[in-house]
Amino acid sequence: MPDETQKQGAPPNDPALMKSGSGLKLEPDLAEVQETSEVQNLEVSSATPVKEVEPAKGLIGTLKARWEAHVNANKQKQAAKKMSVSDAAGKVVGVKVTTDEKIDPKEREEILRAEKLFNEGLASIRDFIAPSSMDIQFNHITLSGVYVKTIYVFSYPRYLETNWLSPLINFDATMDIVQYVYPIDSAAIMKVLRRKVAQMQSSIRMDSEKGNVRDPGIETALEDAEQLRTELQRGQEKFFQFGMYITLYAKSQKDLSKAVKHVESLLGGKLVMTKSTELQTEQAFTSTLPIALDELEVHRNMNTSPLSSTFPFTSSTLTSNKGILYGINRHNDSLIIFDRFSLENANSVVFAKSGAGKSYSVKLEILRSLMVGTDVIIVDPENEYETLAHSVGGSYLNVSLTSDRRINPFDLPKPLHGDDVQPGDILRSNIINLQGLLRIMLGGLNPTEEALIDKALNDAYSVKGITMDMVDPGGIEPPTMEDLESVLSSMAGAELLVQRLQKFTSGTFGGLFNKPTNVDLSSGLMVFCIRDLEDDLRPIAMYIILNYIWTRVRSELKKRILVIDEAWTLIQHEDSAKFLHGLVKRARKYYLGVTTITQDVEDFVKSSYGKPIITNSSMQLLLKQSPSAIEPLSKIFNLTEGEKYLLLNSGIGQGLFFAGLQHVAIQTIASFTEDRIVTTNPEEVLNQQK
Numbered sequence: 001m002p003d004e005t006q007k008q009g010a011p012p013n014d015p016a017l018m019k020s021g022s023g024l025k026l027e028p029d030l031a032e033v034q035e036t037s038e039v040q041n042l043e044v045s046s047a048t049p050v051k052e053v054e055p056a057k058g059l060i061g062t063l064k065a066r067w068e069a070h071v072n073a074n075k076q077k078q079a080a081k082k083m084s085v086s087d088a089a090g091k092v093v094g095v096k097v098t099t100d101e102k103i104d105p106k107e108r109e110e111i112l113r114a115e116k117l118f119n120e121g122l123a124s125i126r127d128f129i130a131p132s133s134m135d136i137q138f139n140h141i142t143l144s145g146v147y148v149k150t151i152y153v154f155s156y157p158r159y160l161e162t163n164w165l166s167p168l169i170n171f172d173a174t175m176d177i178v179q180y181v182y183p184i185d186s187a188a189i190m191k192v193l194r195r196k197v198a199q200m201q202s203s204i205r206m207d208s209e210k211g212n213v214r215d216p217g218i219e220t221a222l223e224d225a226e227q228l229r230t231e232l233q234r235g236q237e238k239f240f241q242f243g244m245y246i247t248l249y250a251k252s253q254k255d256l257s258k259a260v261k262h263v264e265s266l267l268g269g270k271l272v273m274t275k276s277t278e279l280q281t282e283q284a285f286t287s288t289l290p291i292a293l294d295e296l297e298v299h300r301n302m303n304t305s306p307l308s309s310t311f312p313f314t315s316s317t318l319t320s321n322k323g324i325l326y327g328i329n330r331h332n333d334s335l336i337i338f339d340r341f342s343l344e345n346a347n348s349v350v351f352a353k354s355g356a357g358k359s360y361s362v363k364l365e366i367l368r369s370l371m372v373g374t375d376v377i378i379v380d381p382e383n384e385y386e387t388l389a390h391s392v393g394g395s396y397l398n399v400s401l402t403s404d405r406r407i408n409p410f411d412l413p414k415p416l417h418g419d420d421v422q423p424g425d426i427l428r429s430n431i432i433n434l435q436g437l438l439r440i441m442l443g444g445l446n447p448t449e450e451a452l453i454d455k456a457l458n459d460a461y462s463v464k465g466i467t468m469d470m471v472d473p474g475g476i477e478p479p480t481m482e483d484l485e486s487v488l489s490s491m492a493g494a495e496l497l498v499q500r501l502q503k504f505t506s507g508t509f510g511g512l513f514n515k516p517t518n519v520d521l522s523s524g525l526m527v528f529c530i531r532d533l534e535d536d537l538r539p540i541a542m543y544i545i546l547n548y549i550w551t552r553v554r555s556e557l558k559k560r561i562l563v564i565d566e567a568w569t570l571i572q573h574e575d576s577a578k579f580l581h582g583l584v585k586r587a588r589k590y591y592l593g594v595t596t597i598t599q600d601v602e603d604f605v606k607s608s609y610g611k612p613i614i615t616n617s618s619m620q621l622l623l624k625q626s627p628s629a630i631e632p633l634s635k636i637f638n639l640t641e642g643e644k645y646l647l648l649n650s651g652i653g654q655g656l657f658f659a660g661l662q663h664v665a666i667q668t669i670a671s672f673t674e675d676r677i678v679t680t681n682p683e684e685v686l687n688q689q690k
């Protein structure tokens, strides 16, 4: 360690400082020495000429001749040097002669000593990181005010699950974990095991001869030993000794013991037993420094499989090479970059209470997905995606009685290219959808009415020339609600149905659903706004829109995301809930990911269609929850106590992100520009409008 004069003040190696420093008078000379010695070394190595030797007998002969030539050359040089620098003998300056002479051992020693002295005077990186003091107590160490304690593992369970270290790795405390793995010669272990097996077998035999009840402990140990023997013999396993020590650092003694307790219980819960190093604190600390010096030597036997489970690189990160940024991992500040289409299905659900940032996070996802070429379709019940649609040049359709945009629910999809479609398939599935729609429109149907509607729907299509024996009826103009009405009015017993349907053809709600479609789903972002729809019409409109989207999705295979905000409005009605459920279940085959956003967790979870939607969504985002919603949620998502606590105490945009089986705590973040596009904060929106 350098002296204090060096530690303070300007950076080390500063020539000005070195010259002024009182204890460093040697400097100039030594600097020179260093320089020259370098030159010297170089010179020596390069100036050793290998004399041409006449070809000798064999390889040995050649080498011998070369060596002799080399020795002779050196001798000559030594003699010449002795004559030329006799006056400067012993003085370091004498070495300055940059001839190709070799220095004698005494000089060399002197130079090396001086060089060492010089180097010791330089501050190195170690001096910067070294603590100024180390107070070693019997149960902890204080390193310049930081409290340090090491614990070691003394026992492992019979089975170690994979990833058992991950809670420890993700535990938010400063710590060093050290693992020492010593390979052991299998042959030696085989001998030991052989003896053990013999011992165990004989004690089992003795027990049975004496008529004692069997001891399952010995039997298990015997089985394990036998299995290990076989595997070692076959070379499937190798034998090791394994030591694991954990050093924890904290600002106070109280924090330290809290952290130690936490780690002990974390590991104890997995039956990995630990003890703290008392009276060996210094050795334990040294053992956990990255210098591979095991002074603690607490080792346990382990074969390859359990040893592999100690591999620590499985912390909860969700960073992959492709995908989009979802946010920051609050466990370890890594980025959550993820491609939802890499999961078994690309559906996602977003749950949180009002104002927790659901729409905000989903809008960010939309913006970023658009950048990587994914199409997005949004059902927007609050008119909050308009800015987004305009910013990225998407289409924005206001679906309402006063708008001139129309979607005809009778539209038929084109069969998907390469799909095996039987005649009538497309028509049949659309008629089933229409029945669902009419059930919502007409306020439920009894079995007789259902039969009538079924017939009327078939007839309405056949009037237009679309029949069950066609494979692709896409080219023909489909019927409208009005056509259905006229077919129904010609049918006996359908008078009541006609009356109820008239509301949607010639009545107040007329026009909205009984005209040919005049919207086109061709732009990258498509928003259907249903805010201005009357409440009664909402479920119907949602149904029609979803059906339209579905029809379009099925006709062309493309990477798409469908966002349904405030999905609880759909779940309230059995038919639309059923439709949404079907959509989520089938989306994968059409390269579609459905994002379902809802604040009403309880209703969603209670609904028999809501729950399968959650289970059929591989990606889930849970943001801040209300206490009443946390229980049903924790049942569905198997939340731990810690996760529940996290969700209840989250801030805006904070929560849990689930991708398949991986859970991470997330914080969604937006850039300044993104924030301007996606915010729903009334104050910010007003400012922008100004």
Ligand SMILES: Nc1ncnc2c1ncn2[C@@H]1O[C@H](COP(=O)(O)OP(=O)(O)OP(=O)(O)O)[C@@H](O)[C@H]1O
Binding pocket: 352, 353, 354, 355, 356, 357, 358, 359, 360, 361, 599, 652, 653, 654, 667, 668, 669, 670, 678, 679, 680, 681, 682
């Ligand atoms: N990650 C975030 N960073 C900064 N501000 C955020 C973040 N998430 C949300 N906000 C802000 O919080 C407010 C509410 O967000 P958002 O509209 O997404 O809520 P919500 O959960 O969709 O609510 P609701 O269910 O009522 O629609 C907005 O003003 C938004 O700007």
Ligand SMILES: [Mg+2]
Binding pocket: 358, 359, 360, 565
């Ligand atoms: Mg919202």
